[in-house]
Amino acid sequence: MVTGRDVNRRWILRRRPNGELRSEHLDLTTEPIGEINSGQVLVRTVYTSLDPAHRLYAREKDSYIPSVPLGGVMRSFNMGVVEESQNADFATGDIVTGVFGWEDYSVSAGDGSDYMSVVDMDPRLPLAARFALFEHIGLAAYFGLVKIIDPRPGDTLVVSAAAGAVGSMAVQIGKILGCRVIGIAGSDAKCALVRDEFGADVAINYRTADLTSALRAAAPDGVNGFIDGVGGEILEAVLEVLAMNARIAMAGFISQYENDAQPYGPGNIYNLINQRARIEGYSAPDFASDSHAWAKAHRDITDWYFQGRIKYRLDVDQGLENAPQSLRKLFSGKNEGKLLIQVSEEPIRQPPRGESLPPGLSGDRSR
Amino acid sequence: MVTGRDVNRRWILRRRPNGELRSEHLDLTTEPIGEINSGQVLVRTVYTSLDPAHRLYAREKDSYIPSVPLGGVMRSFNMGVVEESQNADFATGDIVTGVFGWEDYSVSAGDGSDYMSVVDMDPRLPLAARFALFEHIGLAAYFGLVKIIDPRPGDTLVVSAAAGAVGSMAVQIGKILGCRVIGIAGSDAKCALVRDEFGADVAINYRTADLTSALRAAAPDGVNGFIDGVGGEILEAVLEVLAMNARIAMAGFISQYENDAQPYGPGNIYNLINQRARIEGYSAPDFASDSHAWAKAHRDITDWYFQGRIKYRLDVDQGLENAPQSLRKLFSGKNEGKLLIQVSEEPIRQPPRGESLPPGLSGDRSR
Numbered sequence: 001m002v003t004g005r006d007v008n009r010r011w012i013l014r015r016r017p018n019g020e021l022r023s024e025h026l027d028l029t030t031e032p033i034g035e036i037n038s039g040q041v042l043v044r045t046v047y048t049s050l051d052p053a054h055r056l057y058a059r060e061k062d063s064y065i066p067s068v069p070l071g072g073v074m075r076s077f078n079m080g081v082v083e084e085s086q087n088a089d090f091a092t093g094d095i096v097t098g099v100f101g102w103e104d105y106s107v108s109a110g111d112g113s114d115y116m117s118v119v120d121m122d123p124r125l126p127l128a129a130r131f132a133l134f135e136h137i138g139l140a141a142y143f144g145l146v147k148i149i150d151p152r153p154g155d156t157l158v159v160s161a162a163a164g165a166v167g168s169m170a171v172q173i174g175k176i177l178g179c180r181v182i183g184i185a186g187s188d189a190k191c192a193l194v195r196d197e198f199g200a201d202v203a204i205n206y207r208t209a210d211l212t213s214a215l216r217a218a219a220p221d222g223v224n225g226f227i228d229g230v231g232g233e234i235l236e237a238v239l240e241v242l243a244m245n246a247r248i249a250m251a252g253f254i255s256q257y258e259n260d261a262q263p264y265g266p267g268n269i270y271n272l273i274n275q276r277a278r279i280e281g282y283s284a285p286d287f288a289s290d291s292h293a294w295a296k297a298h299r300d301i302t303d304w305y306f307q308g309r310i311k312y313r314l315d316v317d318q319g320l321e322n323a324p325q326s327l328r329k330l331f332s333g334k335n336e337g338k339l340l341i342q343v344s345e346e347p348i349r350q351p352p353r354g355e356s357l358p359p360g361l362s363g364d365r366s367r
Numbered sequence: 368m369v370t371g372r373d374v375n376r377r378w379i380l381r382r383r384p385n386g387e388l389r390s391e392h393l394d395l396t397t398e399p400i401g402e403i404n405s406g407q408v409l410v411r412t413v414y415t416s417l418d419p420a421h422r423l424y425a426r427e428k429d430s431y432i433p434s435v436p437l438g439g440v441m442r443s444f445n446m447g448v449v450e451e452s453q454n455a456d457f458a459t460g461d462i463v464t465g466v467f468g469w470e471d472y473s474v475s476a477g478d479g480s481d482y483m484s485v486v487d488m489d490p491r492l493p494l495a496a497r498f499a500l501f502e503h504i505g506l507a508a509y510f511g512l513v514k515i516i517d518p519r520p521g522d523t524l525v526v527s528a529a530a531g532a533v534g535s536m537a538v539q540i541g542k543i544l545g546c547r548v549i550g551i552a553g554s555d556a557k558c559a560l561v562r563d564e565f566g567a568d569v570a571i572n573y574r575t576a577d578l579t580s581a582l583r584a585a586a587p588d589g590v591n592g593f594i595d596g597v598g599g600e601i602l603e604a605v606l607e608v609l610a611m612n613a614r615i616a617m618a619g620f621i622s623q624y625e626n627d628a629q630p631y632g633p634g635n636i637y638n639l640i641n642q643r644a645r646i647e648g649y650s651a652p653d654f655a656s657d658s659h660a661w662a663k664a665h666r667d668i669t670d671w672y673f674q675g676r677i678k679y680r681l682d683v684d685q686g687l688e689n690a691p692q693s694l695r696k697l698f699s700g701k702n703e704g705k706l707l708i709q710v711s712e713e714p715i716r717q718p719p720r721g722e723s724l725p726p727g728l729s730g731d732r733s734r
Contacts, residue, residue: 064641231636236632250639251640253637253640256634264632265632265633265636266632267623267629267630268630269598269632269633269636270598270617270630272647273618273620273650274648275648276648277648278645278646278648279639279646280643280645281642281644281645282640283640283643
């Protein structure tokens, strides 16, 4: 394929989906990139992250950030390389992350509005690992646990979508923090992964189990903390088995992303009174404003990884043109690890010296 | 009527209601009181508090405390006088409150399980005022505000059932804490009360207004705190207009107490993520374990009352036999102030000396 400054491919949102977001709602257009003006930075996309939130961005209704306007490029979290900079804070060759879009090249205003920042990561870590261990994935698990739930050792923690990108991190960090961890996932194979690879004490297949009964059996003293990215009936089941003063960290609600008109609200939310419990919504990037906590999170996760206490899985598809099709794997639960599209070649980095790399999971794969 | 140790009238739960709790679900029985054994205390009921929670107690399903078993006396929060004590902590003539029942006399085990405690209240306050200013009413407003919402001056606070017992206290305490207060009530007359008597900046009649639009207009920068005793569609409307980091203190959900099978859950609960907001369930009596905060709450409310900054309204019906019928006023919104049944005569107290009493509201009444 030909790409470059004159042929920048971009996935443009044309129609708002009524249900699943598919390629028919988007057009892959090409347009040249103009002059890079003062303050601006030109970024070549290397990886783009596929996330449940794309479905929210395609809504009419704003979510935690405004929805993508019709005619706009589909928003995404990308990693890329600075190809040209008219901004003193960024240099050609810098590896950056930011909220850009499904496109070969992004022009950043360089004013912070897209959260662009230079990647500061142990050079022994693969670049793509950043999407699993940090950013809106690993940090969502970390801050949901450390800041919202704040468990005591011995607490019982439930993690939904426990084989998923955030969930698998939450299971592992929960174990590191001394919790008893119950993972919920949507197949026996995923449950095996949650138990055997990520270390949950119990894994429950919500498609085959009576979830409330299974949770009651697995948590006879009730659930002290719950990291939820699913919402809907999963949230409702956990609300039935809360311990006193339980904390629910609400990170997402993927089960309801397709239900624009009438998301399903749990009718037993009032159990929060019985249990003097709380639900708190949060978003990992907010914690960047606490620079101490932010730095500690990155240090903790890096340390845990190199101590062999955290594994990650990536599912890397190739080619920007495949973004809408790959996205469907997320909603059908078919992805095997954090889902990325590799859009262009990784830049050459300083190779790691002296120490051998700990492995990710054997399931890591590029296709 | 004849009452006494040999003719103790008790309202016994016979059938679980499917909808409203009415007298047909209860029998008024009489039975003698036996010997008062070691540790036990005999309490003559003076006032019994009628609360939305009776409907919860009559459910099959346990709520924040276990439901009343069929054949058991309807649970209630009472004030009474100790008539006989075999317990060193209580003396004949003590005025006490506790979780007893709809009955002329209660036998307390004296072991704390019914939360029986001697009333410690400024003698210038009428006895019945305790039900409006303190206990599960005034203290629910106080702790919801001070401990769960913890507003800053200038914050926008919403109060549901703002003409009700808890709501009217929350409106007034919210103003004392420097909030801009929006009250929600179910009639224009109640809205007038909420504004003119309790001091809300805005009052919205949810039966005639488009609540979400009205809230948006009244709170253009969003709602920072919400004390909710209603749940359902009221909660759903407020979830649409939350400011960032909003706090919802969930004290009750009276709109759903009749819906045993399928309470209505707000489908937009996921807005908590957008707004990094939280919902926290609580129960005022829990805060008794923090003796400093507990004492301060009583002192603050007493001071505010004698400073003329807090008014209360009582709606006192006469006669235990009328309890089920009076209760219906609560659910139809017809009570005018905290609803009580006077079951027997108040004991003679040391009359207040030297200072004149500040008034309650002119609406106080006994019938």
